[in-house]
């Protein structure tokens with residue numbers, strides 16, 4: 001085996017059997033100009049490449065230069081995805097070398113913009129598209145995937161991509177991006193990973209009206225037909241790839257996300273990243289913040305703006321963590337308040353709209369609509385937003401948080417960047433530099449009154465690649481919620497004093 005065949009590509013086929021132009025066309029076996037003269041002779045690729053033989057180091061330098069030529073992030077995304085298609089190993093070497101710089105290009109926030117224009121960017125296939133018209137034949141479609149040893153699938157139906165809503169089939173950018181992180185951060189071999197979009201239609205008028213749109217051109221199928229399709233998919237995955245194949249649900253709409261998790265969590269190897277992965281990262285951030293506020297978790301009052309997948313998932317995990325500090329479930333829930341589109345969630349709210357997940361946090365209180373008034377009344381120590389309402393944490397709200405707390409904890413978790421509840425700069429400025437801030441999408445450091453603050457990125461990317469690696473390595477057949485509390489504690493424990501003193505609740 002030549003020196004550039006990294007362990008990413010092994011145990012799949014016998015490398016020396018794939019020769020000539022096929023060798024260059026297989027992204028997982030291509031070494032580009034790093035093929036040595038001997039390799040070129042031996043593999044029948046002499047003359048198919050320019051004469052220069054480059055070291056991996058030189059290849060990385062070349063990629064870096066190439067990448068830097070692009071000004072717009074979306075163009076960098078296109079370049080990087082092209083590199084992945086041509087030369088997988090080099091792509092992942094680049095990701096490893098420049099992780100923090102490249103993550104926002106391959107993943108959030110750029111991937112959001114990519115999904116919005118995915119059909120018009122389309123150049124090459126990656127992953128599988130299974131449509132509602134394949135109902136009855138999902139297993140046969142899965143048989144078309146050329147790899148037999150798939151260990152993990154990230155699947156979306158594209159209905160709630162980040163905070164930007166229904167993207168239909170174009171939501172595919174998300175499973176692709178998530179699985180890039182499986183390899184780049186979790187070290188999971190690329191050929192173990194399969195991104196899948198289930199296309200049941202889209203309710204996005206922009207997509208339906210776009211003549212370049214690649215998905216099926218109809219409104220979303222719902223109800224029994226949708227459920228049967230999902231059920232067929234789950235069973236087809238097990239039949240095709242085995243019971244241990246991990247299925248990560250990503251960016252499904254709220255009701256389906258909760259319903260499908262309940263339905264499958266005890267019988268399939270599955271988790272929902274938006275509910276459980278986000279919970280893991282947010283709880284890790286909260287646990288790390290306690291080292292700054294010098295409080296026990298149970299001595300906090302936590303207010304959630306938004307009562308969707310992310311916040312309800314975080315709340316559940318916080319309840320679990322508080323119970324471990326010795327209080328009852330009821331007591332733990334009493335410390336958590338939620339706000340949805342109709343205002344503070346309270347018992348017997350006249351407007352109703354409280355499903356059974358939200359009802360767990362509906363306390364006896366006067367109804368209040370306005371978030372500012374809610375913050376003034378409830379006096380939270382921790383304020384967490386995941387409602388995709390940009391700017392909902394106003395100057396007044398941030399000032400109120402600073403008035404009531406020495407070190408207010410403020411998380412603006414919505415993605416991508418332009419959906420954040422407030423910017424890092426707003427958070428530090430309006431709390432006079434005292435807040436402990438984290439956001440879902442990355443913000444650059446902020447200098448306020450001469451001090452530089454480094455906001456942490458409370459994104460589930462700290463959780464899902466590691467959880468997936470653990471699940472795959474241990475052969476777990478189901479994944480309980482405790483897994484995510486363990487992950488949260490593990491993450492909080494590697495936040496060191498230097499991170500905290502820089503204002504960051506997460507490691508770099």
Ligand SMILES: O=C([O-])CC(=O)C(=O)O
Nearest residue numbers: 108162251274415459460
């Ligand atoms: O993808 C991300 O950056 C985090 C996430 O799961 C979401 O916002 O849906």
Ligand SMILES: [Mg+2]
Nearest residue numbers: 162250251274
């Ligand atoms: Mg997501």
